[in-house]
Amino acid sequence: MVHALIFDMDGTMIDSMPSHKRSWAEFAQRQGLEVDISDVMRRTTGRTGIECMRILFGLPEMGEDEAMAHVHVKEAVYRELFSPIFAEVAGFKAFFDHAHACGLKLGVGTAGDRQNQAFAYQHLQMKVAPLTTVGGDEGLPGKPEPAIFLEAARRMGVEPERCIVFEDAPLGIEAARRAGMRAVGIASSHHPDELTGPHVLAVVPDYHALIASRFLETHHVVSS
Template sequence: MIPVEAFIFDMDGTMIDSMPWHAKAWVEFTRRRGMAIDVPDLMARTTGRTGTECIRELLQREVEQAEADALTREKEDIYRELFGPSFAEVAGFRTFAAHASVQGYKLAVGTAGDIHNVAFAMARLSMEPEPLTIVRGDEGLPGKPQPAIFLEAARRIGVAPERCVVFEDAPFGIEAARRAGMHAVAVCSTHSAQELAGPHVLAAVRDYNELMNTDFLERIHVAIA
């Protein structure tokens, strides 16, 4: 049995209930440019990817970094403006994270979000204790499904990948965890359990209240034995 030492959380849709507001932001962002988009298709192609990757996927062309940065800032400004008044965590997240920390698990965040979205979320969550590290999508690493963000989070907290469990709400993130050699928990806030399935997925839940009701923290070592 390999003991679990750390939990790595994706942010959007996993820690915070933000994905509907990202979709609304894309609608407004493209409306301003007279673009017609298939929002579900765009979300499926971009969720878990970095801002630059999202812009290139949207425009379907190579985009210089300065242009990508400017467009990303505009879209994320819209997102924060829309989500701010209705900000909410995924139910039970802070309680679960606090319990996990008390039981000795190291906590980290691995997100494709940028520095502004991370600051926005963390200021409103007021986690106690705070994660040991936060790896962001604007640090030069490739977005999910590449495993780089999760592997860097594990490296920073000094835990081997096989001793980490990733919490994710999106197929690209679940696949990134697999490629990183990590187990995963599927948080079904925006996708079904079937869409987030995999041999490395220990549980699929709607939120952290459901996870705690299954005594996950007490049973996790049994689950990966």
């Protein structure tokens, strides 16, 4: 039996990836960097802020303090852009509440930092808070490494094989596989074909599709 669900945040809980893309473009312009933003998104989505900055600047040896200073600037731009148009991924809260009512443990494993987590929760106004949120500023390696998901499972007291991860990005889908967890692809920001794998139970456009298909019941995650 599955005992816990672990959700990525950006692009999975909240429809934030277009604003992240815009903020990367604006940040790069401010820094005088000429980059392919689509390529930056491909290489960084799911990685921690520090990892992203080292990739963006092409400086793998960039110090943590310098990288974090850049992260704070970039993420402030993101929050300014997304705040007026904030939206959840369709059906997320309804699905989350249903899973909670069914007795599942619910956690979040995100590359986002504490400021972005607080921003998301403030706007989401969730009825029930996740049991734990593991973030990208806690010293763990970002996705596709499995550390963030494994730490979320550990904090909830659940074995990895009893968890299902919900992810919108290929690096996150791979992180779930490396963690020994099954996954659901949320195709809000990537083509469904990029979110497949032997451990992937379903790929859907949003949570309304999971609710309509009775995903939790069909896959015997909860009793019918």
